[in-house]
Amino acid sequence: MNKHDLLKKHFGYDSFRPLQEQIINDVLNHKDLMVVMPTGGGKSMCFQLPSLMLDGITLVVSPLIALMKDQVDSLRANGITAGYFNSSQVGTEQQEMLQLLKENQLKLLYVAPESIQLLLQHLKPTDVSLIAIDEAHCISTWGHDFRPAYTQLAYLKQSFPQASLIALTATADRATRADIKKQLAISHAQEYVASFDRPNLTLEVRPGNDRLAQVRRFLKKYKDDSGIIYCLSRKSCEKLADKLSSLGFSAAAYHAGLEHRFRESVQEQFIKDEIKIVCATIAFGMGIDKSNVRFVIHYNMPKNIEGYYQEIGRAGRDGIDAHALLFHSYADMIQLRNFAGDSGNSEVQIAKLERMKQFAEALTCRRRMLLSYFNEYLENDCGNCDVCLNKPDFFDATLITQKALSAVYRMKERASLNLLIDVLRGAQNASVIDSGFQSIKTYGAGRDISWNNWQQYIIQMINQGLLEIAFHEFNHLKLTPQAQAVLFEKQKVQLAVIPKPEELAARNAKA
Ligand code: ADP
């Protein structure tokens, strides 16, 4: 049977999605491939369909043990002989799988990376015709979800020299792709990178003050719809879910600290539309195939753009309009910066967080910025992000910028953002008095500007590269070389006008 007939017969589809057919052709021609396709793009088809046309077995390496059984069940329901092999199975179940393998009764075998060694003892080099590495970003410490067990996959190419190898992931920038290929010993592999643009997703970023009230207003617009709210901590998931439930919303929490059975039931009820809102850590969503998620809210800032993109990608998979709302707060930034600093390869993590922050603070089209992260360039502004929809006005902010920068200078670059604002506004609280900064010349020079507006302006200054946060030095603000030009060379500065609170409220109420 040819591939179109097989597509129809086993999966019920009439046509291939973008890139699927080319990828399948290459797989059938025994090529090694590196495939990057957004979540929901149809990666599985790229190895499931060829497995039916190749002689031997297709090994699918996946870290998602919890989903293997479902995946295999649905393949079987489609008349495809599939099995799985992982540590969640008891000995007799594993024996049964090995028996099926021996009797040549499997086309596809899903295996967890930890279980491969064990499985290898039962496979001859010639048994395997195709190896698919799903969630391949897990192999790279450059990726955002590194799994040590994945680093053991390098020998697969040696163990099965005549099998072709296809690495698939939804998230891998150029450096990560190169690293994955190198580690899997498929440096020559052809790359396929599908478009990351999701034009039906409205992108929005809002300041994170009064989040609960903002969320409540937002949810009123999505009364009967499903959505996910991502929170940073387990506790905040639970708190938010409780709060929303008590306000009459259909909400539940989901995080890795909850009992397995409870988690499964939340996931199942969400898929069946019995629970509308899941307040979750990033543990939720991997591999969930629910097409009618209408919104994804990031209650806290994600660690990096890959994660953000993957999470918002769970909305609007049916192609109908959906909304991705991100709350951005300075406190989150500090917390994430500390996490990143404590992690292994902290430099990479910090740089990635910095890109995330730039995205959140952008005053230019967000979609352009997001796609440029994946090396994809839009010709025009998208018209479907908050920046495009509310083009900010700019004003000549040279004077207020000079005030802020000169205060930083006079405080010998030893003040945090909060203290800087207090000093500019002439506050008389303990931290100002203790620091002795009430005697500097710019003390109180910015009384006429509200605390919140100062915060926004200074964040813009940081974003424009005039100031930077010295995270290793108590988050003190430091002047950059560019700041010198503003302080001493009369360089002009433009900042975006901050909408008045009532304008923001009106806008949010409309949103
Ligand atoms: P990914 O792994 O890239 O996130 P999946 O492989 O889970 O995506 O596919 C997402 C959904 O798209 C699944 O429901 C799958 O059956 C469906 N799908 C895949 N290929 C096609 C196709 N050619 N036509 C229609 N639907 C498809």
Ligand code: ZN
């Ligand atoms: Zn835009």
